[in-house]
Amino acid sequence: MKSFKKLALTAIMVGVLAFTTACNAQETQNNNSKKVEEETKQLQGEIKIDGSSTVFPIMEAVVEEYGMEQPGVKVSVASSGTGGGFEAFIAGETDLSNASRPIKDEEKAKLEEKGIDYTELKLAFDGLTVVVNKENDWVDYLTIDELKKIWVEDGTVKKWSDIRPEWPDEEIKLFSPGTDSGTYDYFDEVVLEGKPLAEKAALSEDDNILVQGVKGEKNAIGYFGYAYYLENKNNLKVVPIDGGNGPVEPNNKTIESSEYAPLSRPLFTYVKNIAVKDKEEVYHFVKFVLENCADLSEDVGYVKLPKDEYNKQLKTLEELK
Amino acid sequence: MNFFDHKSINARMKIRVIVNLFAKIIFFAAMMFGLFILGVLLYRIVSQGIGYLDLQFLQSLPSRKPEQAGVYTALIGSVLLMAVVAPVSLLLGVATAIYLEEYAKDNRFTAFIKVNISNLAGVPSIVFGLLGLTVFVRALALGTSVLAAGLTMSLLVLPIIIVAAQEALKAVPASLREASYAMGATKWQTIVRIVLPVAIPGILTGGILALSRAIGETAPLVVLGLPLFLAYLPKSIFDLFTVLPMQIYNWTGRPQEEFHSLAAAGIIVLLILLLFMNFLAVLIRNKFQKRY
Numbered sequence: 154m155k156s157f158k159k160l161a162l163t164a165i166m167v168g169v170l171a172f173t174t175a176c177n178a179q180e181t182q183n184n185n186s187k188k189v190e191e192e193t194k195q196l197q198g199e200i201k202i203d204g205s206s207t208v209f210p211i212m213e214a215v216v217e218e219y220g221m222e223q224p225g226v227k228v229s230v231a232s233s234g235t236g237g238g239f240e241a242f243i244a245g246e247t248d249l250s251n252a253s254r255p256i257k258d259e260e261k262a263k264l265e266e267k268g269i270d271y272t273e274l275k276l277a278f279d280g281l282t283v284v285v286n287k288e289n290d291w292v293d294y295l296t297i298d299e300l301k302k303i304w305v306e307d308g309t310v311k312k313w314s315d316i317r318p319e320w321p322d323e324e325i326k327l328f329s330p331g332t333d334s335g336t337y338d339y340f341d342e343v344v345l346e347g348k349p350l351a352e353k354a355a356l357s358e359d360d361n362i363l364v365q366g367v368k369g370e371k372n373a374i375g376y377f378g379y380a381y382y383l384e385n386k387n388n389l390k391v392v393p394i395d396g397g398n399g400p401v402e403p404n405n406k407t408i409e410s411s412e413y414a415p416l417s418r419p420l421f422t423y424v425k426n427i428a429v430k431d432k433e434e435v436y437h438f439v440k441f442v443l444e445n446c447a448d449l450s451e452d453v454g455y456v457k458l459p460k461d462e463y464n465k466q467l468k469t470l471e472e473l474k
Numbered sequence: 475m476n477f478f479d480h481k482s483i484n485a486r487m488k489i490r491v492i493v494n495l496f497a498k499i500i501f502f503a504a505m506m507f508g509l510f511i512l513g514v515l516l517y518r519i520v521s522q523g524i525g526y527l528d529l530q531f532l533q534s535l536p537s538r539k540p541e542q543a544g545v546y547t548a549l550i551g552s553v554l555l556m557a558v559v560a561p562v563s564l565l566l567g568v569a570t571a572i573y574l575e576e577y578a579k580d581n582r583f584t585a586f587i588k589v590n591i592s593n594l595a596g597v598p599s600i601v602f603g604l605l606g607l608t609v610f611v612r613a614l615a616l617g618t619s620v621l622a623a624g625l626t627m628s629l630l631v632l633p634i635i636i637v638a639a640q641e642a643l644k645a646v647p648a649s650l651r652e653a654s655y656a657m658g659a660t661k662w663q664t665i666v667r668i669v670l671p672v673a674i675p676g677i678l679t680g681g682i683l684a685l686s687r688a689i690g691e692t693a694p695l696v697v698l699g700l701p702l703f704l705a706y707l708p709k710s711i712f713d714l715f716t717v718l719p720m721q722i723y724n725w726t727g728r729p730q731e732e733f734h735s736l737a738a739a740g741i742i743v744l745l746i747l748l749l750f751m752n753f754l755a756v757l758i759r760n761k762f763q764k765r766y
Contacts, residue, residue: 201714203699210728213703214538220705229701229714231618232724241699244612359727361734384729453538454729 195225198434203231204238204251205335207378208420210453211276212251215442218449222441226434235335239423243267248428248435252421253279253335254342270426272473274443274466277450277457280379280403281339281416283392286371291320294393294400297344297415303327303374304340306349313372321372327354328366328375334358336378339418364389379403380454408456420455429473436474443467519745523738531739536703536721540732545740547704551620551715552689552747558624558711559631559688564681566628567635571677574636575643576665588640595633602630603694611698618699620711626694631684638680642673675759682755686748692719718744 202212209232216228233241235252239260242250245267256273264271283300285292291313295303299316303325311327313320329350330336341347357363360377367375368388382391382403393400396414407413422442428435443466447457526540534544570591578584606626616622646669654664701716702724708715718740725737 201701203701206724206727209702209724210538213536216703216705217535217537220535224705227706228703229705229716230703231699231701233696233699237699246617246699360729361727378729381729384731449538 196223196434196437197225198227198432200226200228200249200432200435200438201231201247202228202249202251202422203233203241203247204249204422205235205253205420206232207235207253207279207335208251208276208422210380211420211446211450211455212422214449214453215446218445219438219441223434223437226438228438234333235338236333242271242423242425243269245269248425248432249439250423252423253418254338255421256423271423272426272429272469274422274424274439274469275419275458275462276422276442276446277420277455278408278417279420279455280408280413281336281343281376281418282379282382282403283374283376283394283416284367284382284389285374285392286367287388287390288371289390292374292390292392294395296395297397300344300394301346304329304351304354305345306351310353311351323372326366326370326373327351328363328373329354329356330360330363330377331356331358336360336376340376343415378454379408379456383454405451405456409459417456419458420450426473429470436470439470440467443470519738519741522735523740523742526736526739527742532743535705536724540730540736543733543736545718545721545743547707548716548718548721548740549743549747550707551704552717552719552744554620554708554711554715555624555627555717556685556689556751558620559627560681560685562624563628563631563635563684563688567632567681567684568639568677570632570636571639571643572665572670575640576661576669591633591636595637598693599630599691600693600697602626603697605629606694607698616712618701618714620708620713620715623695623698623700623715623717624711626698627688627691630691630694631688634684634687635677635680638683639673639677642676642680643669645676646672671762674762678755678759682752685751689717689748689751690719690744692723695720696723718747 202216209230212230216230219226219228231238231241232251235254238247238250238252239256241247243260243263256271283295295316302316303311304327309315311325312322313325314322316325329340332350337350341350355366357366360381363375363377364381364385367373368385374392382389391402393402394413394416395401396416398412398414401407401413403413403417408417411417424435424439429439430436443463447460447463451457530542531544532549533546534542535546536548537543574584574588578587603626606622606629610616610622610625611618614622616625650668650672651664654668659667695717700720701714702720704714704716722737722740722744725733725740728734
């Protein structure tokens with residue numbers, strides 16, 4: 154019995170200890186931020202952001218910088234995917250919702266139903282990059298029709314020679330992002346056009362797995378965000394895409410100028426109008442986003458928009474206030 | 475009189491020795507297999523992450539620059555989550571097990587409940603995430619707070635704790651209980667003074683397994699909508715927070731190689747936290763094992 158009491162005591166003490174350490178840590182932080190506030194008279198408040206995991210690195214970078222300027226504003230960024238983000242946005246739980254595709258009609262309808270007005274803001278470009286194995290010496294470029302032939306399920310086993318007769322008579326190994334991802338959604342819209350993806354394709358939500366897959370298989374082809382290609386440039390061969398005006402290779406220049414069409418896609422964030430109007434910190438934050446995300450998005454592997462686009466959107470923001 | 479037929483014993487001796495040796499080798503190989511895989515995993519993680527593991531890593535916020543990134547908020551968040559999950563799940567779990575083993579009548583209803591609890595242990599964790607989202611986050615309006623996440627995680631690990639505690643209670647020799655009753659003790663006195671102290675080591679083993687699972691889970695927390703980037707610490711259990719596995723998951727998905735190393739460093743931190751919890755459990759267990 155004595156030991157049992159001691160056990161209870163130890164358990165309680167451990168619990169209390171954990172709490173006090175946590176509280177202490179937090180108090181010191183509070184003190185720090187209070188000091189800064191007194192010096193510069195800054196904003197207070199809370200901003201909640203959720204949405205696409207593709208856009209997350211940009212937001213993380215922006216919030217990191219913003220935190221140095223406005224330590225009093227508590228910004229949290231979740232990453233439950235474009236769809237999941239909109240769900241929370243519709244439920245009124247978030248102020249900003251990141252998206253790697255434009256908002257869908259059904260999502261618009263639900264927002265309307267709830268009486269939530271929103272504004273779409275473009276943050277940066279991502280170039281959907283099609284890659285093949287380094288040892289693949291036959292693919293020089295692909296047209297959109299050829300991409301379709303490769304990726305749409307038609308009941309046959311696909312061989313390179315089916316695409317162009319002079320290419321080898323070997324089976325193509327497909328690597329694609331999972332069907333939940335915004336990357337897949339975009340590819341679906343531009344290439345598949347609603348038709349089912351080839352059943353043999355290996356799917357993964359983790360683009361790093363796709364990189365490994367294409368790296369290790371001579372007959373592989375895959376697609377993913379530009380940043381993943383950029384990091385693995387030496388191990389992959391990029392495929393220039395012919396969207397009707399001759400083959401174009403994705404790089405910062407061609408993506409920014411929209412020359413790399415139709416596979417360069419814009420990345421968005423959707424902001425609640427009422428939040429901009431009522432909460433000064435949200436207005437201030439969104440302004441900070443538009444002013445800084447050109448450089449910060451390039452830092453994390455995306456491509457900035459032309460300068461005019463940001464200026465135009467800053468004007469829109471002023472009108473919202 | 476001849477008790478042993480030496481001839482027949484000798485005839486079978488060789489094969490018996492061989493079978494014994496064979497069994498020993500198989501069991502040893504089974505253990506070595508697990509140990510080997512663990513060793514490879516540990517080697518990979520440690521060799522990749524150790525370079526990023528320093529005090530600065532523990533004290534910094536996540537960052538787009540790998541050299542400056544850290545796990546401060548995530549580490550505190552994980553500790554806070556455990557501070558909710560441990561008491562809630564252990565109290566509820568052990569109480570349930572005591573009722574089922576000591577008080578409940580041995581009828582079909584009890585058997586039905588027991589089977590269902592065992593089945594619950596096999597339900598995918600994401601289902602508990604959805605449950606937590608509808609019940610705790612939305613219906614009870616707790617938001618994505620430490621409390622909501624802690625309760626969700628408690629539900630997730632409850633079956634493990636209950637089953638382990640049931641087994642531990644079952645393993646207490648009947649003679650001990652009977653001796654206690656013979657001295658005139660009530661059921662409650664017997665449970666608190668005799669049964670529980672004897673069963674504590676077994677209960678703790680189940681508890682530590684369950685908590686280890688709770689601290690490493692990501693899927694249900696992603697469903698709850700926990701943020702990945704948080705520049706401030708939760709003030710109470712009603713505030714937003716983030717945990718280590720979410721941070722690790724995020725880093726492994728990044729294109730840049732440096733973030734993968736950061737993820738490895740995060741895993742090391744998580745492992746150390748787990749080891750520390752295990753250490754506490756072993757301390758308590760040893761104390762009780764000496765008694766009986």
